[in-house]
Amino acid sequence: MGPYYRGSSQGVGAFFDLFYQHPILMLILTAGIVVMGIFIYRKRNRDKMTRL
Numbered sequence: 001m002g003p004y005y006r007g008s009s010q011g012v013g014a015f016f017d018l019f020y021q022h023p024i025l026m027l028i029l030t031a032g033i034v035v036m037g038i039f040i041y042r043k044r045n046r047d048k049m050t051r052l
Helices: 010-021 023-051
Strands: none
Touching: 010 023
């Protein structure tokens, strides 16, 4: 274990270790965050258009 594990709990370390073992999970997580960001952005824009 490297020094980055020192300040975190074992659960957090296991969470990050999971991404090292399965890099496709990082791709899925990133894609999900992007999709949620687009969804929220479009929803806010739609709300602004109805207020005018």
